[in-house]
Amino acid sequence: MSADYTPTDLENQGIAGPNKLRELLTTCEDPIDAIKSFQQSNSIQLPTLNPALKLLDLHGVRRFEYHEIVLNEVTERLLIRLRSLGEANDKKSQKLLEQQLEKSFALYRVPQIRPVVLEALKQLPKVPDRYLKVILADPEFYKSCSVKVRQQIWLKNDALFVAAVEPLLDAYVNKKEKMLRNVDCGGMATFFVSETTKARRQWTEI
Structure with missing residues (x-):
């Protein structure tokens, strides 16, 4: 069973999490200012979004909901991009896939990041051994990988x-x-032709 994701997974990669916030609150003079500063430092930094955020506030849309929608949209676009790189099947695309995997693989236990890791692994023609070893050591992660990736482990x-x-x-x-x-004995001769090859290909075992 894969070890559960913990905030430490993010913090080990330099991404602030609850432990960082807890440390900040225990050492600051003004907790309110500390929280505002933390939110500002870890929010989406696009000045053009400020008017839109105020509008969302008027409609009662929470920041969590907003960030979740943005994350889902960005993830979907990234997955599409990874698939297009895999289809390109050239050295430049492979290099970009390797770079993406290098950046994200350490966070494969984070549910929001895992789809990106799985897609990058799937699109690489050959997954480096250092990643295969981690996959092999984590049964739950191994089962999540595509057949294409698992085939490289089976070898x-x-x-x-x-x-x-x-x-x-x-x-x-x-x-x-x-x-x-x-099939009764009288129909034995027709047993082996009772299904067409096309029909057998629809079996889940084929």
């Missing part, structure tokens, strides 16, 4: 490959056995 770990493929093979065999039991 180095036969046991995980068998564990991934065995249930699919068992399900395929069980389905065939069930079909066989439903």
Whole structure:
């Protein structure tokens, strides 16, 4: 099971969190000013947003809701960008993907950051071993990765490959056995052509 995300994950990367705020409040002279300063330092720094924020205040939209919407929008745009880099499949795009992964991988346990990490991993033609080792050590993270990423781990770990493929093979065999039991002896000749190749491709095990 993956270790739960904690604010320390962010703070270890230089991003202020509750521990930083707690420290600030225990050492300041004016808590109100300290909180305002903390909010100002860690908010979206775009002067053109100030009029919009005042309008949102009038409509009762909380800052948390506003930042959550912005985060979701930015995340979606970033995912689209990562996919386009993967489709480009050239050295420049690969370099950009590697840079993005380098910046975000340490925060893979943060729920809001994980989709970006997973997409960057998926779009890289070859994931560096240092990342694969971390993925391998975290079962929950491993399961979240795309098949493309897990395949690179399977090349180095036969046991995980068998564990991934065995249930699919068992399900395929069980389905065939069930079909066989439903065919009487007189229809045995038609058993192996009872389904077209196209139909079998729709099976989840294929």
